[in-house]
Amino acid sequence: MTLEPSTLAAILAMMLATVFTRLFGAFLIGRMSLSTRTEKALKTVPPAVLMALVAPTALATGIAESVACGVTALAALRLPFLPAAGAGVLTVAGLRAVGL
Template identity: 75%
Template sequence: MTLDPATLAAILAMMAATVFTRLIGALLVSRFTLSPRLERALTAVPPAVLMAVVTPTAIATGPAETIACLVAALAALRLPLLPAAGAGVVTVALLRAAGL
């Protein structure tokens, strides 16, 4: 497998942009006192982003993916984003292995 230099540069640029925006966001939020209402709103952002990413997959694909999206959505209500997404990935893998 070969890696095109332009592809590598694009990957590194996306990584840098992601890290930069996360660091800037963390620095900005740490300088302000957040109201409880704003904290609740910010807590709702990761599950909302997860739903925005997985909903097109749930609608456009088969039953295994739809069920896995539902599992991820339910997990996102109680778990952090990464474990919720992991639950969806594990679910779709198990359902595909079962032939669904």
Template identity: 60%
Template sequence: MSFDPQTFAAILAMTAATMFTRFSGAWIVRRLTLGDKTQKALGVVPPAVLMAVVAPVALSEGLAETLACAVTAIAALRLSLLPAAALGVLTIAVLRAAGL
């Protein structure tokens, strides 16, 4: 494996852009007074983005992936994100081992 300076520079630039957007967003939100409706709306953004990323893969890959995503989504209604995701990973592992 060789060192490519352009790839390294691109990684550094993407890191800087990501850090800037995260920190500036947190800085801006701390200085704003948000109403209850706005706070509730912002609270549902992470799960909505996650579903937008996961749903196309879940529905296009196969039955095991679709079932594992369904199990994860149902578990997320009762559990926090980490246990729900772990249950999804366990589900896909079991279903794939079973040949589904």
């Protein structure tokens, strides 16, 4: 496998854009006073993004992926974004390992 310079440049540019927006967002939010309503609205964004990412997989793939999406959705009710996604990954890997 080879990595073309243009592909590497695109990956690095996307990484920098992601890091910049996260850091700038954290900087900006730290300087603002938010209402309770705004704080509640912002807390709903990660689960909404997670569901937007996993819903197409749940509807367009096999049983292992659909079950893993359900596990991810349930985990997202209690866990932060990364552990919830990790639960889904572990679930699909386990189900594929047993042949589903």
